[in-house]
Amino acid sequence: MQWTVVVPLKALARAKSRLSDTAADAVRPGLALAFAQDTVAAALACAAVRDVAVVTDDPVAGRALAALGARIVPDEPAGGLNAALAHGAAAVRALRPRGAVAALNADLPALRPVELARVLDAAAEFPRAFLPDAAEIGTTLLAATPGGELRPSFGPDSRARHRASGAVELDLAEVPSVRQDVDTGDDLRAALSLGVGPHTTAATARLLIPGQPGG
Ligand SMILES: Nc1nc2c(ncn2[C@@H]2O[C@H](COP(=O)(O)OP(=O)(O)OP(=O)(O)O)[C@@H](O)[C@H]2O)c(=O)[nH]1
Numbered sequence: 001m002q003w004t005v006v007v008p009l010k011a012l013a014r015a016k017s018r019l020s021d022t023a024a025d026a027v028r029p030g031l032a033l034a035f036a037q038d039t040v041a042a043a044l045a046c047a048a049v050r051d052v053a054v055v056t057d058d059p060v061a062g063r064a065l066a067a068l069g070a071r072i073v074p075d076e077p078a079g080g081l082n083a084a085l086a087h088g089a090a091a092v093r094a095l096r097p098r099g100a101v102a103a104l105n106a107d108l109p110a111l112r113p114v115e116l117a118r119v120l121d122a123a124a125e126f127p128r129a130f131l132p133d134a135a136e137i138g139t140t141l142l143a144a145t146p147g148g149e150l151r152p153s154f155g156p157d158s159r160a161r162h163r164a165s166g167a168v169e170l171d172l173a174e175v176p177s178v179r180q181d182v183d184t185g186d187d188l189r190a191a192l193s194l195g196v197g198p199h200t201t202a203a204t205a206r207l208l209i210p211g212q213p214g215g
């Protein structure tokens with residue numbers, strides 16, 4: 001099955017506030033963009049992905065991610081994350097009504113195309129399925145096969161909500177790069193040890209992170 005992946009990205013100036021103890025205000029927008037670039041590039045390189053739609057109103061991010069090959073969908077003003085995802089999924093389904101759609105967080109800088117394909121292939125067996133994040137509290141991916149509604153409920157403690165809403169929780173070994181979202185300094189260290197993409201490698205080169213070479 002071939003998927004359209006919908007990636008939500010809020011304005012870079014407001015992004016990644018929980019990284020404030022690791023990255024200064026002036027650096028965080030660039031870091032958030034680098035995470036999104038590595039996420040989108042890996043998704044576009046995935047054999048199970050037909051195309052990627054990024055829901056964002058940020059002009060800098062929109063230009064950079066369009067240059068990688070993503071389609072940019074304007075955000076729902078003031079709607080928040082789940083409204084942005086529902087809006088993005090509706091825009092995708094307007095073009096391809098019987099398409100398979102998956103929402104994927106924009107903060108997966110270690111994402112590997114082969115691991116994403118493993119997750120999407122598993123999700124193809126169910127009307128609606130999700131992958132919990134590495135912390136086992138949140139969600140990094142929510143998928144709906146043709147005919148199914150995404151019904152996103154991302155945000156704090158989203159694993160429990162997605163489970164309660166009837167989405168099947170995917171229990172897969174060997175997909176750490178799809179589960180390692182980056183919200184905190186510890187998350188960033190974990191992603192760096194998995195191996196991040198080139199944009200995040202460049203963006204973190206100037207950060208002195210304890211536990212990393214040079215940090
Ligand atoms: N398009 C869109 N994306 C959003 C919105 N809010 C959050 N996101 C995206 O949803 C994902 C998870 O968002 P959050 O954890 O709330 O925000 P974050 O910037 O990753 O991190 P914090 O600022 O530390 O909460 C990220 O990819 C965000 O960029 C929104 O209102 N619109």
Ligand SMILES: C=C(OP(=O)(O)O)C(=O)O
Pocket residue numbers: 105107133137138139140153154155156157158159181183
């Ligand atoms: C939005 C989510 O991720 P986070 O807040 O960890 O970025 C989530 O887990 O639903």
